[in-house]
Amino acid sequence: MHISGPTAGRRVCAAVIAASVTCSTVLTGQYLAAAGGLPTPPSVPALKLDWRPCVQRSPFDCATAKVPLDYGDPGRRTIELAVVKRKATGPGRRIGTLLFNPGGPGGPGTVQMPQNYESFPHEVRERFDIVSWDTRGIGSSTAVNCFATPGEAAAWNAGKPAGVPVGAQQRAAVIAAYQDLARRCERRDPELLRHVSTADTARDLDGLRQAVGDAQLTYLGISYGTILGATYANMFPGRVRAMVLDSDIDPQAWTNHASDADPRLPTFLRMGSDRSAAAVLNRFLTLCGSTDTAGCAFSAGSPKATRDRFDQLMRRLRAHPVGGWTYGRTVADVVSGLYIVHPGWPDLAGRLRDLWQGRVPKASPLPPLPPVPHPNPYLGEEQASAVACGESPNPRDPAAYHAMEEASAARAGDAGRFWTWAAVACASWPAVAADRYRGPWNRPTAHPVLLVGTRYDPATPYADAQALAGELADARLLTHEGYGHTALINPSSCVKAYESRYFVDGTLPPAGTACRQDEPPFPAPKPVGGVATGGGGMTGATGTVQ
Numbered sequence: 001m002h003i004s005g006p007t008a009g010r011r012v013c014a015a016v017i018a019a020s021v022t023c024s025t026v027l028t029g030q031y032l033a034a035a036g037g038l039p040t041p042p043s044v045p046a047l048k049l050d051w052r053p054c055v056q057r058s059p060f061d062c063a064t065a066k067v068p069l070d071y072g073d074p075g076r077r078t079i080e081l082a083v084v085k086r087k088a089t090g091p092g093r094r095i096g097t098l099l100f101n102p103g104g105p106g107g108p109g110t111v112q113m114p115q116n117y118e119s120f121p122h123e124v125r126e127r128f129d130i131v132s133w134d135t136r137g138i139g140s141s142t143a144v145n146c147f148a149t150p151g152e153a154a155a156w157n158a159g160k161p162a163g164v165p166v167g168a169q170q171r172a173a174v175i176a177a178y179q180d181l182a183r184r185c186e187r188r189d190p191e192l193l194r195h196v197s198t199a200d201t202a203r204d205l206d207g208l209r210q211a212v213g214d215a216q217l218t219y220l221g222i223s224y225g226t227i228l229g230a231t232y233a234n235m236f237p238g239r240v241r242a243m244v245l246d247s248d249i250d251p252q253a254w255t256n257h258a259s260d261a262d263p264r265l266p267t268f269l270r271m272g273s274d275r276s277a278a279a280v281l282n283r284f285l286t287l288c289g290s291t292d293t294a295g296c297a298f299s300a301g302s303p304k305a306t307r308d309r310f311d312q313l314m315r316r317l318r319a320h321p322v323g324g325w326t327y328g329r330t331v332a333d334v335v336s337g338l339y340i341v342h343p344g345w346p347d348l349a350g351r352l353r354d355l356w357q358g359r360v361p362k363a364s365p366l367p368p369l370p371p372v373p374h375p376n377p378y379l380g381e382e383q384a385s386a387v388a389c390g391e392s393p394n395p396r397d398p399a400a401y402h403a404m405e406e407a408s409a410a411r412a413g414d415a416g417r418f419w420t421w422a423a424v425a426c427a428s429w430p431a432v433a434a435d436r437y438r439g440p441w442n443r444p445t446a447h448p449v450l451l452v453g454t455r456y457d458p459a460t461p462y463a464d465a466q467a468l469a470g471e472l473a474d475a476r477l478l479t480h481e482g483y484g485h486t487a488l489i490n491p492s493s494c495v496k497a498y499e500s501r502y503f504v505d506g507t508l509p510p511a512g513t514a515c516r517q518d519e520p521p522f523p524a525p526k527p528v529g530g531v532a533t534g535g536g537g538m539t540g541a542t543g544t545v546q
Contacts, residue, residue, distance in 0.1 A: 044203045045074070046210035049083060058371040060114050061085045065211065067136070069195050070434065071203050079142035079192070081204060083133040084110040084372065086117055090126035095504065096241075097212040098128040099205060101135070103223030103247075103486070105198075105387035108139035108377050114370040119488050120220075121496040124503050131212060135228075136204060137196035137386050139377035144192060144386045146185040153380055156181065163332030164417045166318060170328070174421070175398040179428045185382050186430040193431035196386045200435060202232040206239065216241035216446060218503060222486045223247045223460060224387075226451075227254055230468060231437045233445050237473075240445040242503050246452040247460040247486040250467035255438040256393045263393040265404065266423035273422075274408045276461035277415035280338050280483060283456050285310055287522050288349055296346070296522045297353040313356050314414060323360035330355065331414045338458040339485040345521045381425065389429035391436040398427040415458075441471040448474040450502050450509075452495060456483045476508045482517030492517050 049063040065081040068074035088094040098120075102112035109132030120130060134141040147153035160177035161170045185193060205228070209217045218241050221229040226245035233240050253270040256263050268274065288296035289306030300306040317327040325333075337348035343364070351361035369375045395401070401424050408416030449472055453465025462479075469477040478498055484490035494515030501507040 044071070044206040044210070047081075047204075047207040049208075049211045051085060054084065054373045055371045059086060060370070060372060061087070062110070062373050065133075065204075065208070067204050067207060069191065071200065072435070077191070079136055081133050081136065081142075081208075082110050082140035082374070083131060083208070084113055085129055085131045086114070086125070088125070088127060088129050093127055094129070095127045096129070096214045096218055097209075098124060098130050098218045098220060098503065099208055099212075100130055100132040100219070101205075101221040101225030101228050102132065103221070103225045104138070104384055105135070105224045106138050106379060106384035107224070108134045108374075108379060110134050110140055111369065111372055111375060111377065114372050116489060117370070119491060121500040121503075123500040127504055128218065129212065131208065133204075133208065134377065135196075135201045135387075137192060138383050139379060140374040142192065143378060144185065144189070144196065144383045145378055145380060146181060146188050146382045147380065150378070153378075156184075157381075161328055162324070162326065163328035163330070164414075164421055166326070166328050171402055174424060175401075175427070178425045179398075181382060181385075181425065182428040182430045185386070190431060193386050193390065194434045197391045197433035197436050198228050198231045198387065199235065199433075199437040201228055202235050202437070205232055206236055209239065214241070215239075217243065219243045220488075220499075221245050222488050224249065226460075226468065227251060229449075230441060230472065233449060233472065234439070234441055234443045235437060237443040237445045240447055240449065242447060242506060243445075243449045244452065244499055244502065245449060245468070246488055247457055248451055248453055248465040248468040249460055250464040251439070251441050251471055252467065253464065254392050255436070263395055266394045266401075266420065266426065267388065267392045268419040268422050269404065269408055269416075271464055272461045273459055274412035274416040274419040276456075276463075277335050277338065277419060277458040278412035280456045280458040281334065281413070281415055282307070283483065284338060284345060284348075284521070287520075290524065291522045292525050293353075295525060296349045298349040298356065309356065310352070313352065317355070322355050322358060325355055325360060331418050335415055335418045335458055338483075339489075341482070341484040341490045341517070341521050342519060344484070349522075385425040385429055386431070388423075389426035390431055390433040392426070394423045394426035396427055398424065401427065442473045444473045447506060448476060448508060450499070451475050451477045452480055452487050452499075453477055454480040454482055454484065454487055454490065457485050459485045476511065478509050479514040480517070481514050483521055487515075490517060 047065040047067060049065055051061040051063050054060045054062040063083045065083055066078045067081055069077040069079050100109065100113050102109050113130060113132035136142060137144040160174050165171045165174045216239050219229055226248040229243050229245045230251055233243060250271060254267065256270060285307045286303040288299050289303035291299055293299050300309045314327060317330055337344055347364045354361040401420060405417050405420040408420045451465050451469050453462045455462050465477055469475045480487045480492055480495055482490055482492060487495045492515045498509045
C-alpha cells in the first residue's frame with residue numbers, strides 16, 4: 001500500500017497487490033549534528049539470509065532475517081523480517097542487488113514485489129537480483145497486531161463507518177473506534193510500537209545490504225519508501241550507490257520538526273495531499289468528459305457537465321446511499337481509485353456510472369497473485385499507524401478534525417475530507433517512536449539520488465518531489481508527465497529507460513527532463529478515418545525525443 005488513509009487503506013492495498021500523534025521526544029544524540037561535523041554512521045550488524053524457494057516451482061526465493069528490536073540494546077530482544085528475492089535473469093551480466101520498498105507505510109514487500117515484478121525495467125531485472133521485505137511491524141514480519149483473532153479485527157473494522165464520516169454521530173463513532181484501537185495496541189505489545197520507526201527500518205535496510213554482499217546500496221523506494229530512502233541517504237550517506245525515489249514525500253512535512261509539540265495540521269494536509277488529490281480528480285472528470293461514454297463510462301458529454309454530474313452524485317449519496325455505497329465510502333473509493341490509471345480509472349468511471357444510475361457497482365476482479373509464501377498476510381490499519389503516528393506529529397484533539405476537514409474541503413472539496421480523516425488514528429495513538437530521524441536532509445551522498453515526481457499524483461504531490469529535490473544534497477528530479485500514484489505502476493517507457501541507465505552506470509537524465517506516460521487515461525473519440533496517438537516520449541533540456 002502506498003500512502004493512504006486508514007478508512008480506505010484496504011482497498012488501496014488490494015489494488016496495489018493486484019497491480020497511512022503528537023511526538024515530543026528527540027532523535028538520539030548519535031544522529032544529531034555536533035560541533036565540528038556530523039558523526040560517523042552507526043555500525044549495523046550484517047544479517048544472515050538462508051534463501052530457499054518460497055513455494056514449489058516459484059521463481060522467488062524467501063528468507064527470514066533476525067534483527068534487534070532496539071538497536072540501542074541489540075542483545076535483548078530480536079524480531080523477524082520476512083524477505084523475498086527474484087534472481088537476476090541475466091546472471092552473467094549481474095551487477096548486484098536492488099532493494100525495493102513498496103511504500104505504505106505498511107506495504108508488504110513479500111507480496112507487492114512479486115506482484116509488480118514485471119513493472120521493473122527489463123534491464124534492471126536482467127542485471128540485478130531484486131529483493132524486498134515486509135518492514136518491521138508489517139505483514140509476515142514480526143507484525144503489529146492489536147487483535148487476538150481475525151474475527152475480532154473484522155468486528156472492529158465493521159463497527160465504524162466506511163470512508164469519510166458524515167455527521168456528528170459518525171464522527172463520534174470513528175473517534176471512539178480509533179480510541180479503542182489505541183487501547184488494544186497499548187495492551188498487546190507496547191514495546192514493539194516504539195521500535196517500528198523509519199530510522200529503525202533504515203538500519204534494517206543497511207543490514208540487508210550487507211547480507212546480500214553489496215558494498216553500497218542500490219535502492220528503489222516508492223511513496224513512503226521515499227522517506228525511508230531519504231532517511232537512509234542521510235544516516236548512511238557514504239553507502240549510497242544508486243537510489244531512485246518515486247512519488248516523493250517532503251521530509252519537512254513528514255517530520256514537522258518546528259511545530260512538534262502542537263501541529264496545526266495532520267500529516268497529509270501538511271504534505272498537500274488534499275490539494276493534489278483534488279487536482280487529479282478534476283483532471284479525471286475533465287478527461288472523462290472530453291470523450292464519449294465508450295471511452296469513459298461516466299462521461300456526460302463535456303468536462304463541465306461531467307464535473308456537475310459528479311457533484312450532483314455526491315450530494316445525492318449524502319441523502320440516499322446506493323446499497324452500502326454511502327457518500328463517505330464513495331469519497332474514499334474515488335481517491336484510492338485514482339492511484340492506478342489502468343485499469344483503475346476506467347473501473348472507477350464504471351462504478352460512478354453505476355451509482356449515478358442507482359445500481360450497486362460490481363466488484364472488479366483481482367488478478368491472481370504469483371506464488372508467494374504468504375499471499376494474504378495480516379495488514380491491519382494499526383500497522384501503518386504504528387509507523388506514521390509514532391514519528392509524524394498530528395493534532396491530538398480528536399474534536400479538532402471536523403474543523404480541519406471543513407477547512408480542507410473549502411480548498412480541496414471531497415478529497416480534503418478524505419485526507420483530513422486519514423490521520424485521525426494518530427489523535428489517540430499510544431506510542432512515540434524511540435528513535436526518529438528528523439534531519440539533516442542534506443548530507444552529501446557518495447553518489448547522486450534520482451527522484452521521480454508524477455505531475456498529477458493523488459497522494460504525494462509533485463510539489464513534494466520538488467521540495468525533496470531541494471532538501472537533498474545531490475539529487476536530480478525527473479518529471480513524469482502523467483497521472484496516478486508512482487511511475488512504477490503507471491508506466492512510462494521513458495522513465496524506465498532513464499532509471500535503467502542510472503541503476504546500471506549512474507547516468508542521470510539531463511536537468512529538466514520530463515517523460516510522458518505510455519497510455520492516456522481515456523481514449524479520445526476517434527474522428528472518421530482518424531488514428532489514435534500515444535505517449536511515452538521524453539522532453540529535456542536539449543529537446544524532444546519520440
